[in-house]
Amino acid sequence: MDSTEFSEKVMNFATLGGHAKIQAAKAEHQIAVDEYTRNQAVFSGLESAVNDRLNELGLLVTQSFKSVKRARQLIGQARLSPFSESANQALPEGGIAAPTPITKVDNLVADYSMSMSAVGGAGIGAASVAGAWSLVGLIGTASTGTAITTLSGAAATNATLAWFGGGALAAGGAGMAGGAMVIGGIVLAPAIGLAALISRSTLKKIQHSTGNVRYENGRVLQATAAARHGLAVIETRLALIAPLVEKLDLELQHSKAILYPIWFWSFCKRWMRRLIGRPFYAAEEYETLEHLEAALSAYIDCYPSSNG
Secondary structure: OHHHHHHHHHHHHOOOOOOHHHHHHHHHHHHHHHHHHHHHHHHHHHHHHHHHHHHHHHHHHHHHHHHHHHHHHHHHHOOOOOOOOOHHEEEEEEEEOOOOOOHHHHHHHHHHHHHHHHOOOOHHHHHHHHHHOOOOOOEEEOOOEEEEOOOOOOHHHHHHHOOOOOOOHHHOOOHHHHOEEEEEEEEEEOHHHHOOOOOOOOHHHHHHHHHHHHHHHHHHHHHHHHHHHHHHHHHHHHHHHHHHHHHHHHHHHHHHHHOOOOOOOHHHHHHHHHOOOOOOOOHHHHHHHHHHHHHHHHOOOHHHHHOO
């Protein structure tokens, strides 16, 4: 029997077995802390992925609305030419077939702009705000317990952004500020606070601490599930929006090339057409505008707020 084993037996005898119970409790506590640390690391990786993809989505949405505004301008001009009293005079054989209401586009742009101004004004990264805005109605419950689907405007955007923890710290969001991680309304304690020194603690304190660690571990698992869900929603949104934005951009570039090949002189050419009694827009230009409107309509229809 070595000296360490002998000392353990003496301590157990002197404490009526209490020393062995404390050592076992410490070992159990360490197992709980190690499990929590591993699970927290998994969550941290997911949280980073969520923030990266949320920002990527936001950048895509931000860029897309530049195209939306320009497309709306071109289509609006076609609907009512300044040289005619109606679109029927501006376009060959009537106006654009089954047109997308301009007010529908304007309302969506206004909702987007208002949310960007109201929420972004709090110092949050623009990409995070735009990404959250595009996810409104698709995820989560606000911190008040209200379903985000019942909110609208800046309130809905803010609640969605808060669900994701405010966005990446690098983009101006909350991220892991203060050592806490947040997602789906779940605030997680840092592992260092759960692994406090217990070498001189009583059995009761060690067992209490182990219970706290296990409780927090359950919360980490909940947050991990929320993060996986959030990431899946973002990925689905990106998969839906990306090709629609690409199509809109392509049609917009094509429309510019057809409608304004020589800039101001292209406008003068259509003015001359109108003076001799011909439609302000030629057939090819009209067809180009129809394709642009179809692309614009498909894009704005992917937002729930545009259908309300």
